[in-house]
Amino acid sequence: MDFDLTPTEMPSSGNCPFCYGNESKTPPEILALRDGTPPNTPGWSVRVVPNKYPALMIEGELGRKGVGLYDRMRGIGAHEVIIESPDHHLNLCDMPSAQLEQILLVYQERLRDLMRDPRFKYVLLFKNHGEKAGASLAHPHTQLIATPVTPREVAMELETSKNHHQLKERCLICDLIFQEIESGERIVSIGESYVSYAPFASRFPFEIFFAPRAHCHSYADIPRHEIAGVARGLKDTLQRLKKVLRDPPYNFVLHTSPNVHTFPKRSHYWDTLPFDYHWHIEILPRLTRVAGFEWGTGFYINPTAPEEAALFLREAEPD
């Protein structure tokens, strides 16, 4: 009862550009898993299209320049939408594991493809689920934005990981996962190939950290045989969240290694990067408001202890 869990009505499916049969309402597809049908027609299970209202434009040079003290470059990048299913009403966590596996493989394929473009330092993959989490369409989808700079949040994680690695010769996130499994009090769900837990001193109520147990710096490099296990883990974790909080609005964000080959060989990332990062997904339910304190500090007031959130999530029964 601590949170307002009233579901927000999202526009219904009548005119949805992501629906089966409405393929002509999106820009031409980049990739689709199909049963032999031609592009931009029905017959697909997962479909990737350019965002119709892109935040960044794919064509052009970066044009970096200084403007006095400031730095300027053109808004170059890629902005794509991964339509997760032809079914407008199917929640990602309610899809069969095999469908999730297909989606995760499509994520990987898009990441690999975009990282071939030397203009892109990073590919951010994220999901806005529910109107309060910023979704403008209810149809299940993920977005992807390739950026010509390493995002600030990722750069800070890389720096911390690098420092830890230099000191310990171990991966920071491997160490965190080991400590969480040992203690057990913040674990949400665990399988052979993944673990999810409520992070220590979480920023948000019911925040979840989802990671592969085996060290792997880049999502683009997950071995094929591990994808099925990751898919089952993500489904299990998201289902628990849905059960406990009645399908809350949430954002999830994939954190993965930047496009290492775009860094100059002398950059301080080059030496250690392939060894000291560990891809993961941060799941952020949107239950509380961010206000002056959070904007001013970068600290978060969280009314729900992660140990308590984890207990609720652990005890939930996924389908």
Place this chain on the structure above:
Amino acid sequence: MDFDLTPTEMPSSGNCPFCYGNESKTPPEILALRDGTPPNTPGWSVRVVPNKYPALMIEGELGRKGVGLYDRMRGIGAHEVIIESPDHHLNLCDMPSAQLEQILLVYQERLRDLMRDPRFKYVLLFKNHGEKAGASLAHPHTQLIATPVTPREVAMELETSKNHHQLKERCLICDLIFQEIESGERIVSIGESYVSYAPFASRFPFEIFFAPRAHCHSYADIPRHEIAGVARGLKDTLQRLKKVLRDPPYNFVLHTSPNVHTFPKRSHYWDTLPFDYHWHIEILPRLTRVAGFEWGTGFYINPTAPEEAALFLREAEPD
């Protein structure tokens, strides 16, 4: 028409604990500007009380300790509310300049007092205006939270300021202000003792940076004779925002020097700190939603160019 500016109804004044005559509904006051009346009775113009639901507790030791890889300390700090006026319906920007001056002096007095406590590294002063900006009471008020650690956002600004100062022997924010005044295209309002402008590459539509023109690292150290000019400038700036966006929800956050004397003399802040920071207020209208992209990157997609926002704000006519 780019933003939903429907005003949100806030609870009315009937039972408001900040209203004139309801002094017994708050914890006992810490400070009040009064006409000789006794504490916790009517007769005040500005009143400071502890927050009834504090985020941090004032009594106790920090109890810093490590928990494996993590760091833990008790939630020690101060959380106060500055009630800006006895009038429930008066917007900060519509108060007479003399009232704003009194409020700014009260801010200063509370900062100075709390910085005498060596447990507090920083005092964050912020305002949540309107429900969408996280306000739970409509009565005009500001909040203040003293923290035992330097906030992450402030630490990053200090680091950048220090690097700039080491390179140039000038204050970064003095340099920014000089460049903004020279160019003029992002200026919102300017007076003898203050300037406000839409920051280059603003994070949010109609974001405003408000600062004193004279270098001054800490809000606690503004000379008495400059407070009146700062009050007039803040009133003018906030009035423009109200006129252009029909009283939008916003957060403002005071950025000021940390409590320098709590840092060890060998800390890398000690050498330069008193010289290289410059207090300012960041005003953040809450017109857009923060979603997956923002959480994942620390970057912001802003549909309104600051140059355009500044033009609107500059052309508005404050009362």
